Amino acid sequence: MTTLDLTRPAPPPPAPAEDNYLTHTRGFLSWAFTLDHKRIGVMYMVSVLVSFFVGGIFALLLRTELLTPGPETIPGITADRYNVLFTLHGAIMVFLVIIPSVPAALGNFVLPIMLGAKDVAFPRLNLASYWLWLAGAAFTVLSLIMGAFDTGWTFYVPYSTKTTFEGVIPVLIGVFILGFSSIFTGMNFVVTIHKLRPPGMTWFRMPLFLWALYATAIIQVLATPVLAITLLLIIIERVTHIGIFDPAWGGDPVLYQHFFWFYSHPAVYIMILPAMGIVSELISVHSHRHIFGYRFIAFSSVAIAIFGFLVWGHHMFTSGQSPLMNTIFSAITFSVSIPSAIKVFNWLATLYKGSISLNTPMLYGLSFIILFSIGGLTGLHLGALATDIHLHDTYFVVAHFHYVMMGSALIAMIGGLHHWWPKMTGRMYDERWGRIACLLVFVGFNVTFFTQFLLGSQGMPRRYYLYQPEFQVYHVISTLGSYVMALGFAITAAYLLHSLRAGRKAPANPWGGRSLEWQCASPPPHDNFATTPRVGDCYDFSVIQWDEREQGYIVRRDLDPSLRAPGAAGGH
Amino acid sequence: MFPAILTSLLASAGPRPATVWMPPQASTVAAEVDFLFNFINWICYVFFVLIAVLLVYFVWKYRRSPENHAGSAQGPTHNTALELTWTGIPLALVIAIFYLGFRGYVDLAVIPRNAYEVEVTAKQWSWSFKYPNGATSNDLYVPKGTPVKLVMRSDDVIHSLFIPDFRVKKDVVPGRYTYLWFEAPYATGDARPEHGHHLFCTEYCGTEHSNMNRRVYVLEQAQFDEWVDKQARWIDEIDPDELYFKAGPRLFVLCSQCHSIDGRDGNGPSWGPRAAAGLGNIWERTRDLKTPLVGGRTLADIIGPGKEYGTPEDYLRDSIVNPARHLVAGYGNAMPTFRGQLNDKKLDALVGMMKRIDEFNPDGSWKGAARAAPAGE
Numbered sequence: 001m002t003t004l005d006l007t008r009p010a011p012p013p014p015a016p017a018e019d020n021y022l023t024h025t026r027g028f029l030s031w032a033f034t035l036d037h038k039r040i041g042v043m044y045m046v047s048v049l050v051s052f053f054v055g056g057i058f059a060l061l062l063r064t065e066l067l068t069p070g071p072e073t074i075p076g077i078t079a080d081r082y083n084v085l086f087t088l089h090g091a092i093m094v095f096l097v098i099i100p101s102v103p104a105a106l107g108n109f110v111l112p113i114m115l116g117a118k119d120v121a122f123p124r125l126n127l128a129s130y131w132l133w134l135a136g137a138a139f140t141v142l143s144l145i146m147g148a149f150d151t152g153w154t155f156y157v158p159y160s161t162k163t164t165f166e167g168v169i170p171v172l173i174g175v176f177i178l179g180f181s182s183i184f185t186g187m188n189f190v191v192t193i194h195k196l197r198p199p200g201m202t203w204f205r206m207p208l209f210l211w212a213l214y215a216t217a218i219i220q221v222l223a224t225p226v227l228a229i230t231l232l233l234i235i236i237e238r239v240t241h242i243g244i245f246d247p248a249w250g251g252d253p254v255l256y257q258h259f260f261w262f263y264s265h266p267a268v269y270i271m272i273l274p275a276m277g278i279v280s281e282l283i284s285v286h287s288h289r290h291i292f293g294y295r296f297i298a299f300s301s302v303a304i305a306i307f308g309f310l311v312w313g314h315h316m317f318t319s320g321q322s323p324l325m326n327t328i329f330s331a332i333t334f335s336v337s338i339p340s341a342i343k344v345f346n347w348l349a350t351l352y353k354g355s356i357s358l359n360t361p362m363l364y365g366l367s368f369i370i371l372f373s374i375g376g377l378t379g380l381h382l383g384a385l386a387t388d389i390h391l392h393d394t395y396f397v398v399a400h401f402h403y404v405m406m407g408s409a410l411i412a413m414i415g416g417l418h419h420w421w422p423k424m425t426g427r428m429y430d431e432r433w434g435r436i437a438c439l440l441v442f443v444g445f446n447v448t449f450f451t452q453f454l455l456g457s458q459g460m461p462r463r464y465y466l467y468q469p470e471f472q473v474y475h476v477i478s479t480l481g482s483y484v485m486a487l488g489f490a491i492t493a494a495y496l497l498h499s500l501r502a503g504r505k506a507p508a509n510p511w512g513g514r515s516l517e518w519q520c521a522s523p524p525p526h527d528n529f530a531t532t533p534r535v536g537d538c539y540d541f542s543v544i545q546w547d548e549r550e551q552g553y554i555v556r557r558d559l560d561p562s563l564r565a566p567g568a569a570g571g572h
Numbered sequence: 573m574f575p576a577i578l579t580s581l582l583a584s585a586g587p588r589p590a591t592v593w594m595p596p597q598a599s600t601v602a603a604e605v606d607f608l609f610n611f612i613n614w615i616c617y618v619f620f621v622l623i624a625v626l627l628v629y630f631v632w633k634y635r636r637s638p639e640n641h642a643g644s645a646q647g648p649t650h651n652t653a654l655e656l657t658w659t660g661i662p663l664a665l666v667i668a669i670f671y672l673g674f675r676g677y678v679d680l681a682v683i684p685r686n687a688y689e690v691e692v693t694a695k696q697w698s699w700s701f702k703y704p705n706g707a708t709s710n711d712l713y714v715p716k717g718t719p720v721k722l723v724m725r726s727d728d729v730i731h732s733l734f735i736p737d738f739r740v741k742k743d744v745v746p747g748r749y750t751y752l753w754f755e756a757p758y759a760t761g762d763a764r765p766e767h768g769h770h771l772f773c774t775e776y777c778g779t780e781h782s783n784m785n786r787r788v789y790v791l792e793q794a795q796f797d798e799w800v801d802k803q804a805r806w807i808d809e810i811d812p813d814e815l816y817f818k819a820g821p822r823l824f825v826l827c828s829q830c831h832s833i834d835g836r837d838g839n840g841p842s843w844g845p846r847a848a849a850g851l852g853n854i855w856e857r858t859r860d861l862k863t864p865l866v867g868g869r870t871l872a873d874i875i876g877p878g879k880e881y882g883t884p885e886d887y888l889r890d891s892i893v894n895p896a897r898h899l900v901a902g903y904g905n906a907m908p909t910f911r912g913q914l915n916d917k918k919l920d921a922l923v924g925m926m927k928r929i930d931e932f933n934p935d936g937s938w939k940g941a942a943r944a945a946p947a948g949e
Contacts, residue, residue, distance in 0.1 A: 079779050079780065079782070079783075080779050083776075083778070083779065083781075150778070152776050156729075156730060156775075156776070158728070158729050158730070158746060159729040159730065159776070159777060159778065162728070162729060163778070247746045247747025247748075248746075251747075252747065252748075253730055253745055253746065253747065254745060254748075287634070287645065288636075288642065288643065288644050288645050289644060289645040289646065289647050290647070290649045291649070292647070292648065292649060292650060292651075293649075293650050293651075293655050294649070294650065295650070296650075296655050296659075318732060318741050318742050318743050319743045319745070320742070320743055320745050320748060320750045323677070323678075323681045326677065326681075327674055327677070330670060330673060330674065330677075331670055331674075334666040334667070334669065334670050337662065337666055338659060338662055338663055338666070341658065341659075341662045342655070342658065342659055344623060345655075345658045346655075348623065348626050348627060348630065349648075349651075349654075350647075351626075351627065351630035351631060351634065352630055352634070352647055352648075353634060353645060353646065353647030353648070354630070354634045354645050354647060355634060355636045355640065355642055355644070355645035356630070356631055356634050356635050356636060357636055358631070358635065366627060366631065369623065369627060370623070370624060370627065373619070373620055373623045373624075374620065377615070377616040377619060377620060378616065380612045380615065380616065380666070380669055381609060381612050381613075383666075383669070383670075383673070384608060384612065384669050384670065384672065384673025384676075385673040385674055385676065385677035385680075386601075386604065386605050386608050386672070386673045386674075386675070386676025386677045386679075386680060387605060387608050387609050387612065387673060387676075388673075389605075389677070389680055389739065389740065389741050390605055390609075390736070390739040390740075390741065392741055392774070393732060393734070393741070393774040393775060394734075394774065454592065454593065457593045457594055457609070458590070458593070458594070458595055458736070459595050459734070459736025459737075459770060459772070461734060461772045461773070461774040461782075462774070462776075463776040463781060463782075464781070464782035465781070465782040466782040466783055467782065468770065512643060512644075539649075541643060541644030541645070542643070542644045542646075543643070544643030544644055545643045546641030546642075546643060553641075553643060
């Protein structure tokens with residue numbers, strides 16, 4: 001039973017021709033048909049980052065167009081093209097980037113290793129999920145070629161049932177397919193966490209990232225089918241003219257909004273919950289200390305997942321739904337803010353008496369806390385009825401959800417990418433450039449989006465191609481901020497790619513992490529672990545020591561009292 | 573209670589001017605909304621500063637040097653009392669915020685019985701306001717100090733009526749009626765657009781969504797009565813000979829979202845020369861029966877003795893009330909019908925304007941009879 005990597009530092013420094021998941025087999029088909037969760041995770045990550053690049057370019061075009069209040073700041077960007085651009089930006093960022101980014105890309109890679117498992121419960125379903133993602137993305141591109149859609153990512157009827165047929169139907173089919181990709185991942189994770197936990201890992205010894213992925217997976221499985229049904233109903237209405245949503249055929253457009261937000265509000269938690277899970281790992285590992293308030297954080301993930309299902313109506317305070325419903329939805333909405341606040345305070349308390357390394361992942365983790373605080377606090381203005389009436393569908397909302405979806409979900413994803421990059425690629429990136437880029441992204445982000453709070457509360461509606469001249473100064477500042485942010489991301493892309501070639505070889509455990517993924521080699525071997533390891537308290541850092549020869553940390557499993565339980569397998 | 577006092581204190585002054593966060597307070601509910609907004613802002617400031625200061629302080633205090641490779645640090649792992657405290661305090665605060673938001677919302681949602689009703693029709697991409705005496709307008713005019721109730725409907729997709737200075741907003745949904753009410757305690761006069769309040773469409777509705785904004789003018793009651801009376805009869809007061817240049821530009825506002833005068837292509841064909849298609853202005857190409865139609869036909873197939881329209885004027889007129897009947901080649905079926913909105917005299921004014929379109933500036937204003945025959949003809 002000593003075949004585990006966890007007997008390090010016994011083996012000599014890594015031999016050059018070692019067998020890992022990247023070198024295990026070769027060739028295009030070995031990737032295209034791989035059942036290895038790590039390869040699927042990497043393919044997801046590459047796909048998500050490419051989509052992020054495309055969606056980001058669209059965002060920069062939008063921001064540049066908004067430099068002046070008049071038309072065609074960029075020659076050729078007419079009102080119609082602008083509308084297509086903001087629709088694509090939203091649809092790509094939501095459906096192709098943020099929703100799959102943490103669960104499907106990082107989660108796929110990390111979750112089975114954290115469990116000490118060889119793979120997820122259903123590896124073939126996992127591969128199917130990725131192929132569905134590709135198919136969904138292909139339909140989105142197809143709709144662009146056939147007649148670009150300009151409905152906004154929300155596809156509100158009856159606008160979406162009146163505009164170009166060729167543009168809207170393919171993208172609806174695309175999102176429908178992407179939904180199944182998401183459902184497959186969620187089902188896989190639920191089963192994997194239930195059935196493949198290693199000996200010793202009770203529910204309350206799971207790393208918090210797993211709690212977050214579990215809560216997320218539940219939402220993915222329960223909420224996504226509603227989106228699928230809704231999109232199918234739109235297609236059916238469009239093709240057969242049976243009145244469902246469009247009043248022209250006797251339907252009700254507000255019903256569509258209920259269906260859409262019944263999915264799309266929980267979808268916000270599909271985006272933010274796994275991000276919170278990452279941040280729990282980042283803050284704890286880089287502070288080199290036990291997470292504070294484990295149970296409160298774990299339960300708050302579950303609470304957010306449950307409450308998240310009951311608040312969709314807060315997107316519709318001005319839609320004409322009854323004042324009584326508005327009141328009920330407003331009240332439930334505030335209940336979500338409590339578990340979110342608990343998490344922030346727990347992360348702060350984790351910093352207290354820590355030993356804090358300001359590595360790049362940690363900087364992203366700290367950025368998350370600041371940005372999520374702003375995003376969460378401004379949710380109070382929007383949850384309160386009287387103020388939301390004024391702020392609804394203005395830039396205040398745009399700023400708020402960018403703070404949550406980009407400033408929080410995506411920033412945590414980038415932080416997680418940096419955290420697990422040595423594990424995924426076996427290489428270290430340049431820390432100095434990492435910190436500079438993180439700073440640029442943080443500053444650029446706030447300049448871009450904080451100004452939009454002011455724009456919104458002053459009354460600037462969203463999705464506007466032309467605007468009143470008095471708003472121009474805010475738009476100019478916001479656009480300049482977006483350029484700074486773009487520079488930060490460009491630098492990030494450069495040093496990460498550079499590290500693949502020239503980066504220092506990564507040790508198994510560069511940061512001093514305690515959970516299982518830091519106890520196998522970087523990059524992990526094909527099977528992750530030769531035998532299923534037994535685990536103890538995954539936040540007990542007292543067994544971690546620095547190893548000079550390794551230039552990294554090692555987990556002294558022999559010192560872990562919880563592993564000396566009777567009948568303990570593995571270890572020495 | 574508090575906002576009511578505030579409102580009465582300010583009643584004699586003008587609207588409270590814009591702050592860094594909020595536009596001017598120009599309705600009776602604005603002060604209450606802003607009070608809540610600022611209340612929440614202060615909660616945000618306090619919590620944000622608390623979080624940011626603690627974060628920076630802890631990171632600075634407990635930072636480690638790059639040479640420090642200690643495997644772990646020892647800190648508390650939980651403290652139930654502390655955790656219950658920071659669950660309880662935010663809970664109490666959000667209950668307070670919910671309550672204030674609800675109370676303010678009741679004021680926004682409960683419409684006073686004696687409110688003055690204005691019918692609102694939204695369509696891609698214009699607003700139309702109709703007053704009890706039958707008067708219509710494209711900007712919204714309301715009497716000062718009277719509750720106004722907007723009864724809103726949409727002709728096509730969802731729109732949303734938003735007046736930032738009043739802090740009110742409501743979606744305008746096809747297939748149902750929605751209400752919005754407000755009371756404006758300060759007069760703006762109607763002399764200049766920049767004195768009016770912005771009225772925006774805030775539900776995305778297509779190409780010209782961002783152009784679907786008008787002004788709200790608040791008039792003294794007497795001034796309003798006079799205006800609405802005149803507005804109902806305005807077209808009757810115009811001399812028939814002056815109809816096309818006095819009434820035409822006012823009515824053209826309805827058309828200008830899609831039709832230009834300077835030849836620029838829009839959602840509909842320009843009324844000016846369509847040089848790119850080798851066609852003259854709307855009257856020249858209609859008179860000469862040149863306009864190509866969808867389906868490969870031209871106007872020559874439908875205008876003339878024994879055909880669908882006896883005269884080019886008949887065709888122009890029917891294009892306004894029955895726009896889907898014949899489509900100009902290259903343009904979709906996008907134009908709403910104006911049947912019932914424009915009476916015979918108004919249609920005559922628009923057709924007259926088309927026939928002398930050279931006399932109008934690109935913004936629809938009349939240049940004067942530039943090419944008309946010399947006086948004394």
